[in-house]
Amino acid sequence: MMAEMTVERPVDAATTAAGDGRRTTDEALRCEGLSVAYGEKQALAPCDMTFAPSTVTALIGPSGCGKSTFLRCLNLMNREIANCHVGGHIWFHGQDALAPGCDVYDLRRCIGMVFQQPNPFPLSIYDNVAYGPRRHRRLSRAQLDEIVERSLRRVGLFDEVKDELKKSGLALSGGQQQRLCIARTLAVDPEVLLMDEPTSALDPISTKMVEGLMRDLARDHTVIVVTHNMQQAERVSNRTAFFYLGELVEVGPTKELFSHPRERRTQDYLSGRFS
Amino acid sequence: MPNQDAMTREDEGLRLRGARRADRAATIVLGALVAIVCALVAALVFYVLSRGGAKLFDLSFLTGRPQQFKAGGGIGPELFNSFYLLFLTLLISLPLSMGAAIFLTQYAPAGPVTTAVKTAIETxxxxPSIVVGLFGMLVFVLFFGWGFSIISGALALTIFNVPILVRVMQQALEAVPQGRRDSSLALGLTRWETTIHVLIPSAIPAIVTGVVLSAGRVFGEAATLIYTAGQSAPALDFTNVDLTSPTCPWNVFRPAETLAVHIWKINSEGVVPDLAVVSAGSAAVLVACVLVFNILARVLGRALERKVTAA
Structure with a gap:
């Protein structure tokens, strides 16, 4: 799949992208003046943020603060909403994802997304995972088997379901379904993984599994996760960004942000003075 | 103030008791309304079947030719015509309405044009089906010069059927959880791939149920066909495969009276001595077929639902 990408891949860690020279080695994704408006109403004020490779970044803030809107910009899911205007730049491998020529389908393959509700397709477990790879390129049965097994192993689901891969994905438990959805996303081999409150519909045990998975995936992926659970942000993330009223208030290393927030609004939110 | 407290508590109690009484009353009234509806349907079905039910098992009636003047006519050609017309109607209207429903739910930008189209479909x-029938006569029978024929009837029935199918399919597609669609798009798939591989399989149980129910409606439709497919049933010869011959059953340019039209015709201008028996028998066959369609819709819908969702 790598070969057919139109999005440029890093050939060598030291290379910077041609022309603009904007990309450095320690950034996987960078937003510059990224703003979102629904019709006339601004949902996100222009903000800048850089995501380093192999890190987990948590986006926190009260409901309606723009964090999910921000997340959905990163793989252009906002394009599916009529009336939604995205401004600024999203630099990914030296290319602006928001530039007119950018192929949204290629971009989404490189920047995968997991949603709040576990939502397997009404297909078998095997077909759920094989769904993306099958659509994107021709694969032999053996290659496909290999991808399915690797993806399911990666989320720790393979041993639980290996004897019933033909069973419907909808017959699994909620936590298993969510891990299946993560496996489905991993099967197309993305670099960046966006997660929109991935554990808010799960029980504590499944939540713990998914959190462990996020840490594990961050070894070779850039993970960006929206969460309402501040303990979760503290547990899993390297960096945390706080959004409030459609504005990125502050972003920094998680420990620092939780112990010494620079902004008054962050401090108030963390101490529960407003929500 | 203990006194006042007691009073509020008493008020509260009264209010609760009132609400409970209203709830009980509503249950009884709603139950009675449902009972009336059920009784109506049951009475109708019972009446039709008790008068003509015996004919359901009379093979010579089911396959025999209708008679113009003598007693003992059958409904063979009419029964065949009904099914053939239904088949052709679905053949034309299914792809049309599927395409329209997919476009309206997945592609059409929200705007005045889309709203106008949706309103038009609802209208x-x-x-009224007789209006559709007269329109079909003007356009297909006269303007295109196809005469009273199966093709004219099938196209008129398509006009009658498409709006209903589009609505059923639209609702089925819209009922697919948004996250499922988003997940597919987020994997880098196009809208079309998402529609074909995720949305339609998710919506298929509801779509099948809707299609079979609409088939029941089409099967029993008479007014649309009187002036399009015609009121005569030429004798059919099932060994004849010459598609241009009027006796070839598959010839779409031959006139074809259906079962529903047959019931209307013998009752309005029939002269056969046993017209009451023929009419009752035809009605029983028609009702039985529609019942089978409805049961089939439920069974198929449930079976597909189970296949799609569970183990």
Whole structure:
């Protein structure tokens, strides 16, 4: 799949992208003046943020603060909403994802997304995972088997379901379904993984599994996760960004942000003075 | 103030008791309304079947030719015509309405044009069927010169059926959880791939149920066909495969009276001595077929639902 990408891949860690020279080695994704408006109403004020490779970044803030809107910009899911205007730049491998020529389908393959509700397709477990790879390129049965097994192993689901891969994905438990959805996303081999409150519909045990998975995936992926659970942000993330009223208030290393927030609004939110 | 407290508590108690009484009353009234509806349907079905039910098992009636003047006519050609017309109607209207429903739910930008189209489809679905029939006569029978024929009838029935199918399919597609669609798009798939591989399989149980129910409606439709497919049933010869011959059953340019039209015709201008028996028998066959369609819709819908969702 790598070969057919139109999005440029890093050939060598030291290379910077041609022309603009904007990309450095320690950034996987960078937003510059990224703003979102629904019709006339601004949902996100222009903000800048850089995501380093192999890190987990948590986006926190009260409901309606723009964090999910921000997340959905990163793989252009906002394009599916009529009336939604995205401004600024999203630099990914030296290319602006928001530039007119950018192929949204290629971009989404490189920047995968997991949603709040576990939502397997009404297909078998095997077909759920094989769904993306099958659509994107021709694969032999053996290659496909290999991808399915690797993806399911990666989320720790393979041993639980290996004897019933033909069973419907909808017959699994909620936590298993969510891990299946993560496996489905991993099967197309993305670099960046966006997660929109991935554990808010799960029980504590499944939540713990998914959190462990996020840490594990961050070894070779850039993970960006929206969460309402501040303990979760503290547990899993390297960096945390706080959004409030459609504005990125502050972003920094998680420990620092939780112990010494620079902004008054962050401090108030963390101490529960407003929500 | 203990006194006042007691009073509020008493008020509260009264209010609760009132609400409970209202709830009980509503249960009884709603139950009675449902009972009336059920009784109506049951009485109708019972009446039709008790008068003509015996004919359901009379093979010579089911396959025999209708008679013009003598007693003992059958409904063979009419029964065949009904099914053939239904088949052709679905053949034309299924792809049409599927395409329209996919476009309206997945592609059409929200705007005045889309709203106008949706309103038009809704209006079309409540058009009186005799109006559709007369329109079909003007356009297909006269303007295109196809005469009273199966093709004219099938196209008129398509106009009658498409709006309903579009609505059923639209609702089925819209009922697919948004996250499922988003997940597919987020994997880098196009809208079309998402529609074909995720949305339609998710919506298929509801779509099948809707299609079979609409088939029941089409099967029993008479007014649309009187002036399009015609009121005569030429004798059919099932060994004849010459598609241009009027006796070839598959010839779409031959006139074809259906079962529903047959009931209307013998009752309005029939001269056969046993017209009451023929009419009752035809009605029983028609009702039985529609019942089978409805049961089939439920069974198929449930079976597909189970296949799609569970183990």
């Amino acid at each position: 079309l679905s409540s058009l």
